[in-house]
Amino acid sequence: MKSMHQCPKDEFLCTIAVIFNAARWLGVPKRGGNTAMCLSVVILFMLLGLEFTAIWKLIRAFGGWAVVKGSTTARLSGAIFYGNALFSHLLSWKFISSWEDLSLHWTKIEIAEVIRLPQDVQIKKRMTIVTCFVATCALLEHVLSMMAATGLNCPPAEYFQQYILSSHGFLIHKWEYNLWIAVPIFFLSKVATILWNFQDLMIILISMGLTSRYHRLNSCVKRVIKSEKRKGKQGKFGTEKYAEVQTWRRLREAYVRQAELVRRVDGNLGALILLSNLNNLYFICLQLFLGINNEQGPPINRIYYFLSLSWLIFRACSVVLVAADIHTHSRSALPLLHACPCNVYNVEISRLKTQLTYDFVAIKGMGLFALDRKLLLEVAAVILKYELVLIQFDK
Template identity: 45%
Template sequence: MAGKNSKKTLQTNLILPMQPHHDEFLETMTKIFKWSQFIGIVGRGSRIWKVWGLLLLLVLLAIEGGAIWKVIKALAGWAVDTTGQRSVTARLAGTMFYSSVVASQILCTRFAWSWGNLSSFWVSVEKTMALNIPPDPKLRKRMLTALGIMALCSIVEHTISVISLVGFDCPPELILRRYTLRSHGFLFLRTEYSVFFAIPLLLISNIATVLWNFQDALVVLICMGLTSRYCRLNQYVAKFCVEENKLAKGNNMKAEAVRLYSWRKIREAYVKQATLVRKVDESIGGIILLTSFGNFYFICLQLFMGITEGLFGTVVIKQVYYFVSLFWIVIRFTWMVLAAAEVHVQSRNALQYIHTCHSRYYNVEIERLQNQLNKDYVVLSGMGFFSIDRNILLKMATAVVTYELVLIQFDNKGGADSAPANGTGQQ
């Protein structure tokens, strides 16, 4: 008798809502957005941070405007020098980098600005599920670990980039001059160098590098939150099916109305979760599109520069930089894609548990849930242009190989000497 009562109590606890008072994911993301104000990503913060974000955006736009003008001059034949760091390839790479950074700041700021409404909707979905789903106690730790790893790898890659540009033979008093001229040679000539211009540019370029890496980290963190919610739902379904099967083996059938109610609440929870994913996709789709295009471009650029110069150069540190930079861009992009694809994988993962449910408990709500999970395509996308699933990695790899073959075939060795470096996979 005691065993039957314990089973009924467990079933009751699974059905009745006992929601946590706080969500660690939302709290962690709110703190991350608070710290991101230092790099110009300002949500509904104070006026001082908004002024800082606007000032940074204007400076980045000024640099981008100068880079575009330099590309136009090079293509039109008006440029004085089109070799080395001032080649067409270098100028175009610098233009692409700063255009990506400007777009990243705008889109990430837009996302941070909408985070208040999005987090409120996130909480409302959690509270209206009417299921006793425990929180993920390790989610915050996983998020901070992922953010720390990405930050560390970015710092290492940027440090190697600086060393490869400056070299080991540079006198200390010339380090700033050499780094500025080699990393931003696409903006000005040697005779135009000024320390009063170099120091602010050094600060802005470092902030730009952080912004360029932050957009991938932001997508990864948001996907971790969505995946965690799906995993919790799937674990709940797995546990519920196990308890259902135990009751069936004991010949202790629950009332049909209670079983229908339980499965209806589970199905509604998946409907609300899918709505949340689509709500997030509307807000973060632009960032996914931007980071996918940017990573694709710089992977192609690094492969091209590595094949034509980096892998066969005489300077060891440059060879190391090309390998490290390319490796990090590929790993970062793959990490982002797999994190986003995991949302789609977990959205269908409950089917394996539903199929184990005893046939005596099969009802119309279970059938509806199966059809819903099979037919409802829940996935993040790049503003609807493409969906992020695991197959996209193969498509991107095929596209990279195709473009590399075209670039190598039409390579003009006199015009592809070098490209700028900002810790971004450019040199």
């Protein structure tokens, strides 16, 4: 067995640790550090107070105790947006706090591998590109949302008030406007937007790390089969056959450890996956509904609507597709095993084929659904049905 000092540095674990450490200054909670912890607690209580206020005003609107402008669907969106931020904050806190144990388990698996797996030298670069891309697109989308909320002709002196009243009309009216109220709302709107994008980014990055390990295992299987095919024409003695069987046994055990790692990560990430997919599904439906009901408007609003909807769909699809790669790569070695020549076939290869065929490995939304590629078609059908319900309900 390799010692800790002999194990090569895992680029994925190092990169994700840097991202988690940097994210705590954006309002995403991180265990350790009094300043960051205090900031997280303050944001949590502020989100809790804002969400209770939004729900209370929604109840007053439904009960007819207050006059609120906008459709029924528009009244719900604000409460759901900040409700997602509140739960995302709590679930992100829980997951990042558990990441120390998960990363330790991840490192132990790397050390325990008797088979020398090829290193994924590009994982850090891919993670950095994805993080920068998500941050850039989220920033551009949010800037456009601020421009669309006030219009391009808003006087600079009135911009802040106009933005708050336009984007948070479900929460504050013109006669209730006060700078001491507007500034915290403005701050929390940015935090909620960051949390929304960060929860999807976190799922994507963790999925990339798990997929990378499966890719390395599959590459090792391919390399072993190629080596055995090359030696297959030569006669083999008992010790050589025994060594081959032991190699395949170690590979099979590596796949067992990898499947256990996926399930352990899924146990901590499942609630965040469920929240992310439900929230993305609702806001895709909402954006489509608002686009159908508001065909006319200033050019900046139409540009924002198109780009916002495109970014939301792209991000939601990316979460599903990148996470679905875990399930796809968990079975990628099967064609290689089926193509094994008879002269290299042994009992451990047979066991590995059975294991990969019948062991369903995927990350799930708290066991309610698995993230695989067919989920996209199911979600598309749900969006179509829900859109018809929204149109009928909002009449």
